Amino acid sequence: MSRAFLPSVLTANDLFEGDVVYLTASGHWSRAHGDALLFQDAAAAGEALAAAQAQPARLVGPYLAPAQSGPQGPRPVHFREGFRARGPSNYRYGKQAQGMCRP
Amino acid sequence: MYAYSTFDHQFLKTRNAQFRAQVERRISGALTEDEFKPLRLMNGLYLQLHAYMLRVAIPYGTLHSAQMRQLAEIAERWDKGYGHFTTRQNIQFNWPRLRDVPDMLDALAEVGMHAIQTSGNCVRNVTADHFAGAAADEIADPRPVAELLRQWSTDHPEFQFLPRKFKIAITGSPNDRAVTRAHDIGLRMVTRDGAQGYEVIIGGGLGRTPVIGKVLAEFLPQDDLLPYIEAILSTYNSFGRRDNKYKARIKIMVNELGLDEVRARVDSRFKTLRAEWGGADQAVLHDLRAAFAPPAFRSAPTAAYDAAYAYDPVFRSFADTNLAAHRHPDYAIVTISLKAHGATPGDATAAQMRVMADLAAEFGHDELRISHEQNVILPHVHKSDLPRVHATLQAAGLATANIGLISDIIACPGMDYCALATARSIPVAQDIAQAFRARELDIGAMKIKISGCINACGHHHVGHIGILGLDRAGVENYQITLGGDGTETAALGERAGPGFAYDQIIPAIDRLVTAYLALREGAEESFIDTFRRLGPKPFKDALYQTGGRADAA
Structure with a gap:
């Protein structure tokens, strides 16, 4: 029996920058977690993941990361995804410095 | 060089x-x-x-x-x-x-640098005592041998696909500053009957299965070193496990075959290889020794140093913590701390790198070293130049006088950067350094080492206090180990007990430090010495606040 599907965003690293990207509802890849499309069912998420895996010239390592909806768009569930969405805690580099990170 | x-x-x-x-x-x-x-x-x-x-x-x-x-x-x-x-x-x-x-x-x-073999299942960067060629306690400079190993292992066709990564460390001093017992091969220069050779230690390592290395050869004549190392690698390449990544390091092979069997296989392979080398390695080594000849040390009065030491308390504090004895009595080894309180351990700005480069060029015979403790060393500074070196470091924010103290923390990048990490390391180090700043001279010698996952890049197993960051049900949690030691008296720390939440780690360290200060037999007895004298119990009692109950039982 497979585990119950948790609402998830589809994320990867950008091939050129290495930066974290998220699939949006319009099919584009955004740098902001809040822009991400929150998949509610496993089938649609699985299809989107397979499609992302077929874009090796843009993306590295796409995967589904559980998230929850919030007033500013989806929010990470796990703290690791929180750091990916924000940047490191010792310097203000990464998304937090680029206005890509919403509280 | x-x-x-x-x-x-x-x-x-x-x-x-x-x-x-x-x-x-x-x-x-x-x-x-x-x-x-x-x-x-x-x-x-x-x-x-x-x-x-x-x-x-x-x-x-x-x-x-x-x-x-x-x-x-x-x-x-x-x-x-x-x-x-x-x-x-x-x-x-x-x-x-x-x-x-x-x-x-x-x-x-x-500038003759590269990034080759800094990853992958190959022989990684050969590390050495960061005081090599300068230390007063050294038998001989280990770097010619380290360079020989670098040349031999770089792009070595037989050893590009080992079962797992392979780390070699070497020291020429009896005081082990290179953590040789926590490497796949550790080499310690020793003398016997006036001849130089190596104690060859094998199968040490930290990570998920921490092991203190075992002595494969007590005294290996130095001429035999390269064929012998090749025999070890060859044996490992043939018999190391490839079926399970977590059992693929040489330490597992040593454990499964037994040290005597490994020695027999290495010796057998060595006999073949020794003959094949035919002394070619020694010819290269001869040239490398010339390349690493010590600089022309200067004889000059040290009055400027003596005066600054006597009259400038800030300089004196720096000298007391950040200088080490040099082989030349008029010189000192300067350790530049990359551990300013609240800063990221091991980070240097480009401006700071240039200041250190300039100091090396002007006052340090053009040499710099990086220590495994994430500091930078000027190995050869004449004592008369130290006040100027110190003033320049001060202006660049590089004069923190904390080498060997509680704020001189090793920390891996942890989850702030690393894809393998299970918790953060850097902010824990930053917070500890800040929290104990006012008391650190009183606390004295203390090595805290922090890893953000069980791969142990932060060497937590050999910290006097080790901190291991884990993911416990989606929350950062930190295990504490006690009594580790990375020197010639190497020991693995013992896990104290249940871990602590991120915001409880400073109070936990504070209880350990407070217990130590109460238990020590005077300021001369360091944390690790006190721990060894008393064992873990009083420290665990302090950590978990179980002393009262234990006494009552």
């Missing part, structure tokens, strides 16, 4: 051109990520949480001022203006863009 030969330069040029073409093919889509990943890793390029990371080798932790200046240039031009010095004497750039990496590698090659 060793200067690259024409062969070395040509090798790097070819290799860098190959990688440039590989990057272009990745960008064009001709290579998939699965095809490209092993190629980029062979050239030190990782993909971490937020960006790529380029890990550059600093062989045996030695570099000269032009190399340090080039690292500064690379940090500014292609990264975010800083670099992170690691526990394997490497430097990591945390924000390169894929398209820029070939240019970064070309810039490194200009």
Whole structure:
């Protein structure tokens, strides 16, 4: 029996920058977690993941990361995804410095 | 120091051109990520949480001022203006863009540096005592042998696909500053009947299965060293496990075969290899010894040092903590702390790198070292120059007088950068350094080492206090180990008990420190000595506040 599907965003690293990207509802890849499309069912998420895996010239390592909806768009569930969405805690580099990170 | 030969330069040029073409093919889509990943890793390029990371080798932790200046240039031009010095004497750039990496590698090659074999299942950067060639307690400079091993292991066709990564450390001093007992091979220079040789230690390592290395050969004549190392690698390559990544390090092979059986197999292989080498290694080593000849030390009065020490309390504090005894009585070894209170352990800005390079050029016989403890060393400074060196360091924010103290913490990058991490390390180190700043001189010698996952890049097993960050049900949790030691009296720390939440780690360390201060037999007895005298119980009682109940029981 497979585990119950948790609402998830589809994320990867950008091939050129290495930066974290998220699939949006319009099919584009955004740098902001809040822009991400929150998949509610496993089938649609699985299809989107397979499609992302077929874009090796843009993306590295796409995967589904559980998230929850919030007033500013989806929010990470796990703290690791929180750091990916924000940047490191010792310097203000990464998304937090680029206005890509919403509280 | 060793200067690259024409062969070395040509090798790097070819290799860098190959990688440039590989990057272009990745960008064009001709290579998939699965095809490209092993190629980029062979050239030190990782993909971490937020960006790529380029890990550059600093062989045996030695570099000269032009190399340090080039690292500064690379940090500014292609990264975010800083670099992170690691526990394997490497430097990591945390924000390169894929398209820029070939240019970064070309810039490194200009000063005889590269990122080859800083990843992958091969012989990694050979590390050495960061005081090599300068320490008063040294039998001989281990770096000619380290360079011999670097040349031999770089692109060695037989050892590019070992069962797992392989780390070698070497020291020429009886006081082990290179953590030799926590390496796949540790080499300690020893003498017997007036002859120099090596104690060969095998199968040490930290990570998920921490092991203190075992002595494979008590005294190996130095002429036999390279064929013997090759025999160990060859034996490991043949008999190390490849079925399970977590059982693939040589320490597992030693455990499963037994030390005597490993010794027999190595000895058998050695007999063949010794004859095959025919002394070629010794000819190279002879030339390398000349390359590492000590600089022409200057004889001059040390009055400027004596006066500053007597009258300037800030300088005196720096001298008391950050200087070590040099082989020449008029010289000192200066350790520059990259552990300013609240800063990221091991980070230096490009401006700071240039200051250190300038100091090395003007006052330090053009030599710099990176320590596995993530500090920078000026190994040869005449004592009369120390006040000026100190003043320059002060102006650059590099004069923190805390070497060997509680704020001189080793910390891996942890979850702020590393894709493997299970919790953060850096902010824990920053907070500890700040919290104990006012008391650190009273606390005295203390080694805290922090890893953000069980791979133990932060050496937590050999910290007097080790901290291991884990993910417990989606929350950062920190285990504490006590009594570890990375020196010649190496010991693995013992896990104290249940872990602590992120916001409980400072109070936990505070209880340990408070207990130590109450238990020690005077300020001369360090934390580790007190721990060894009393055992873990009073420290665990303090940590878990169980003393009262235990006494009542």
